Amino acid sequence: MVVVGWVNNTSSLLNTQTPSSLKILNHRTKHPPTPPIFISTNPSHINPNTLQTLFTSCNHSCHRFPNTTPDGHVEPVDVTKLKKAVLHSSVVVSVFAKTENEWYNRMVPLNALSGEMVGFGRAVCDGALTASIYDVMVIPSLQGRGIGRMILQRIIRLLTNKGIYDIAALCSDQEMDFFKACGFGDDMLGSTTMMYTRNGNDMVISAGRKLLMVPPLRKL
Template sequence: MAVANAAHGGYFPSKIHSLPPPLKVTGQIKQPSPPPPIYISTNPSHVNLHHLKDLYTFCNHSCHRFPIVDATGRVEAVDAGKLRTAIFHSSVVVSVFTKPEFLTTHSSPVEVSNLMGIGGDWIKRVTPVTPDNGQLIGFGRAVSDFGLTASIYDVMVLPALQGRGIGRMIVQKIVRMLTNRDIYDIAALCSDNERLFFRACGFGDDILGSTTMMYTRNSSYSIDEETLAIGRKQLLVPPLRKLLKS
């Protein structure tokens, strides 16, 4: 199901999010296609808030632990003001860009990975990707006390480019920036269907056997009656210092 562009003039092709992650076949083993040329930024000023909201929409990703979901399975739109505040207070912000020509809906995996050598605008295609000439196709962030601990949130990649290692690059970049500050207690709050991804990034179950608990207020209670509920998120932590060697 295609998603229409945002009212502010979203830049993603209207059908791009419906494309499955492309695969190429080598013999009898399916291998993921390599990612297109990308630029990975750790500068929060490179993130355009409207473009980031588009990415949240295309990835159907919510900032809330218990999001409102409509009848079609779409989560509620992210609040722009809260998103801006979250980015401002994040310890690490990683964004990934690629050029618009690498997001064509009519290209096969082979064509996408070899666009640099075809067509009349060859010079344009071989120009390195930058946040100025690229489009946002991946994102991730972390919050930290800058002394002991950190947590990773909102790792997402445009669905058409998932399965190409971009998400792992985002997580590895976040972890590297944190461990360079001597922070190794890094957690990832993830759902059950995200566990395999984070395990592939070097994370595992918390060795302390802790259970993540999320604060919530039951709407059926009065404003003064608050409850604690066990969250449906899994707490994963990377093996200490091992991820640096990957």
């Protein structure tokens, strides 16, 4: 009964709460709890069509200059190319969760078959020296709950376990704050990524910023 009253009578409680209690109340309102999730690094758990749906839900494209609709949505990712991209990725991390209406159902264990794909990320590397991270995303309804950080941490852990510390993340301006919060920053050597793109029949070279995770210097 206390919980129901707290939910339905928030306005009356606001008049009696102390400022510190209000901060806690607002924090709980803005940051819902993270639902139970299942994290997989098995490529066989990824259905290309489901992954395409996730790309669409996140309005994310593999293309640097995708075609967009008048309302700002990017064109769907080609399923055949997406399948090849996953197949040739060195690391893939996918996250599954039950929809909000199904959280109460504890009878069925959460796994890649019983859950819905809600997050994804991948990395391409040479297996020894360098790696690049791409396509880290979480469905909008679950963003801001730490799932994206979990995906990135899992990718980094798998790469560093192979002895790879030169890890780059090609990201947009909107994604930079997220990567910086996860330990990425400007390359200490000041290097710049040069991207090759095609625009019609013209060849254009454009400069982009490359974020590198660099290990601390070792004392000799």
